Amino acid sequence: MYTTKGIRYLSSMLYETFRIPVGYRNSTATESMFLPSSFQLHPRFRDISAVFDYFIHDTDPGSKPVLCSTNFLEYYVVMQVQDPGKNPGMIVLGPTIPSLLSEETMQNLFHDFQVPRREQEQWAAYYRQVPQMSNKQFIHAALLLHFLVYGKTLEFHDVIIAAHPKDSTIQSGDDLRKTIAERRELRHFHQDPTHEAMLFQLIKQGKKEELLRLFPLLSDEKMGTLSKRSHLRSYKNLAITAITLATRAAIEGGLFWEAAYSLSDLHIQQIEELKEKNDVEKALVLALVDFTERVHARQLPNVSAAISRCQNYIFNHLYEEISLTTLAEITNLHANYLSQRFKKEVGISVSEYIQRQRIEEAKELLTLSDFPLSEICSRLTFHDQSYFTKVFKKYTGMTPKQYRKQRQLIP
Structure with missing residues (x-):
């Protein structure tokens, strides 16, 4: 002792x-x-x-x-x-x-x-x-x-x-039996789980129209009560739960996990600010549609888990140097084998894929920020501004300055 x-x-x-x-x-x-x-x-x-x-x-x-x-x-x-x-x-x-x-x-x-x-x-x-x-x-x-x-x-x-x-858990035995008895008497049963599974499967598959047809079939009364004191709070809790499940479905559907979680945060923050139940319902529909559309836009030919891990890593580290050696380490594959496999599954080389993703990010920065071109170039690890301009024009057909000017003219 x-x-x-x-x-x-x-x-x-x-x-x-x-x-x-x-x-x-x-x-x-x-x-x-x-x-x-x-x-x-x-x-x-x-x-x-x-x-x-x-x-x-x-x-x-x-x-x-x-x-x-x-x-x-x-x-x-x-x-x-x-x-x-x-x-x-x-x-x-x-x-x-x-x-x-x-x-x-x-x-x-x-x-x-x-x-x-x-x-x-x-x-x-x-x-x-x-x-x-x-x-x-x-x-x-x-x-x-x-x-x-x-x-x-x-x-x-x-x-x-x-x-x-x-x-430390709630004393749920008596409460559970009482709640079930009340629901039986009133015939207010929870939603059939197959309906929920169908909803999130549609998000995973990126099928927006089918999602919108199914959503109205999910009755409020069958959703359960997650707050005894406030109907608005209860519906917000349900909406947050739905967004959490939609996030997982979207990731399974191919959406980059960092994008999915960030999107989830934004939608939940918006829902927390709302004051009316109907507004929460509208926001929930828009959130589910948003996930579904992004999955649809992201859908690519089926890639292996190793290549998917590479794509996620690249997505999260566009502002850093990314080497084939690093990608090989996170996938436990030999660098040469990974390079060949990546090109076979994605259709382009690792370096070209990284370059394209950085140009897509540059387009976002040119549209959403006031950063000067030199700073955008530096942030995305292009060490030569003329080279950055050359690569940008290769993929967009215009220079970064022309692209920013064009986007500013779009209302």
């Missing part, structure tokens, strides 16, 4: 290894530590004791590590340290965030928590210092912590299960 001195040493080693904050408090709360001492806690936590208290009241960790998230978008790992004959002490790893918060996310936090303007820079400074770590890496750190303390191995899913204990 551990000693306080041993826990202090362990905490120090964990911090030096992962460069994430580590805290410990003993069973009587008479002794605590937090590394690094220079780390500034979240403005809503007055001191380290408040952090420990937050997790004591909100979780029941037991001896397994628990991955916890806060309302402030942080993640912590919490683990009780059993001391025979005494109440358990606690080790806390974190906070961490998966990635640096965008300006938009920061503004949303300020809005949600009504942060006064005078305190906003303090919040922003806090998030700039929080270490970035994926949840996968964080859970591996938790598994190592548990092994070092208890000498026992856990599986990756053990942390996840511990983070979502069964006793």
